Amino acid sequence: MNTLLNRRDYLGTSTGEPMRTQVAHRPIAIPVFPATSETTSSEPISDWDLLIVSERTTSGLTLSSQPVASTEATRSALNELRQLSGLTWEQLARLFNVSRRSLHFWASGQPLYPSNEERLNRLLGTVRYINRGSASINRSILLSPSSDGRIPLDLLIAGWYEEVKQLIGSGNTPQKSPLKPLSEDAIASRMPQKPEELVDALHDPIHREVGRSRTVRAVRSRKRDSNQ
Template sequence: MTTSGVTIASASSPEATQKALSELRRLSGLTWDQLAKIFNVSRRSLHFWASGQPLSRFNEEHLNRLLGTIRYIDQGSANLNRSLLLRPDSNGNPLLDLLVAGKYEEFKRIAGSNNAPRRPLLGSLSEDARKMRMPQKPEDLVDALNDPIHRDVGRSRPARAVRSRKNSSGQ
């Protein structure tokens, strides 16, 4: 809400914030406490954001820039990304401190671009494999419904409840 009383909608929806936090956590491998340190908020605030509570424009921008930075340095695994984030720089401070200070470009320069292993390109399927994967024709499936169901009914006996009678002597 502005000083004039006008409410300005957030640039992103709560669902977008939830997805961004989830992706950030998944890619970075950082704990809630470490992420809270980056945003300079409590872990509880992060949980509120993850459950759909609104966040300030400053934190929203910080979240989007941080997510972009993590995507840039992505090495293909959360463990590798986490070890890179916690790796000490030339001064002995973890690189994570650069993100806390909002020095994204310096962090990118030091950490480098993504070194994720590339996925192999898959070749096309052979003609036999393609035919095997094709769904059945609808007319074949409809005709299958008309086939009679054969049940072999044998002789069965219904279950019977049995009461035990005890006499006064306990037998």
């Protein structure tokens, strides 16, 4: 990857003052990862392959942090998109026009650019809308051509999210009813006994009912005696 350098304009004055250097505030890009072989150079560039650098002074460089998306929100949204859609990492990479390596970076917690964050949320919203309740069914719908020959996955790659919603329709998956909080009596009944109550129970005398016991007598069968 070629390094882009800033042009420095040298300006002078008509009064014979010494030449002063003005530094143009133009962003430059420096490579972060080492150069790869020709077999992998055709892969799309990930968000972390480049860092945007702003040269503000002649003594040093100031780095500007471009990725702003929340890492936890990104990881959660990406995992949900993969679970609902049933698509492979290769197919998901085509949706973002990035390499699988970029998706693994995002899944491991690295932030992404706002443009990719917006695309991720739109894709997740579309898959939630068409969700049939099964990842295998959703994947089959996304990969199967419609009556007019269009494949929903290709439409998602092109960014036609509303067209996919109209083409497939709502999944109408049953929503989970929110759990109601327990009452105070129910919470109290589920609480474990206090330690002092358990200790006192060990010293309680065992109650035994005193009464007359019946003696057991052996009774011979008359039928058996008659047969003999």
